[in-house]
Amino acid sequence: FPSHDTKVQRNIDRAGLYAQEVAILGAMPLCPALITGNFDGIQDYQWWCDAYIQLMRRCDAVFMTPGWEKSNGAVAELTEALRLDMPVFYHLTDLKRWINSPT
Secondary structure, three states, rough: OOOOOOHHHHHHHHHHHHHHHHHOOOOOOOHHHHHHHEOOEEEEHHHHHHHHHHOOOOOOOOOOOOOOOHHHHHHHHHHHHOOOOOOEHHHHEEEHHHOOOOO
């Protein structure tokens, strides 16, 4: 696996912590940073973005981690989620409420 600079690795680790929190809430996280973090150079960036958007379209909701505005991939995910009228959450408490709400 490639080694990452400290900032990239911190972002991957932070994404992993949020994915753990989503799992604790009872939902299955699909976290692009954890999926692609160790696959640098195998495919280009756009390939990973396109593939992840395809996976995201099969999800029930999207959770945006703090700082998402700085990520082109996260902005693309949000744009697609809004286009599909998917629920989008920015705070774990809101996601928890949605997960636990009666259907």
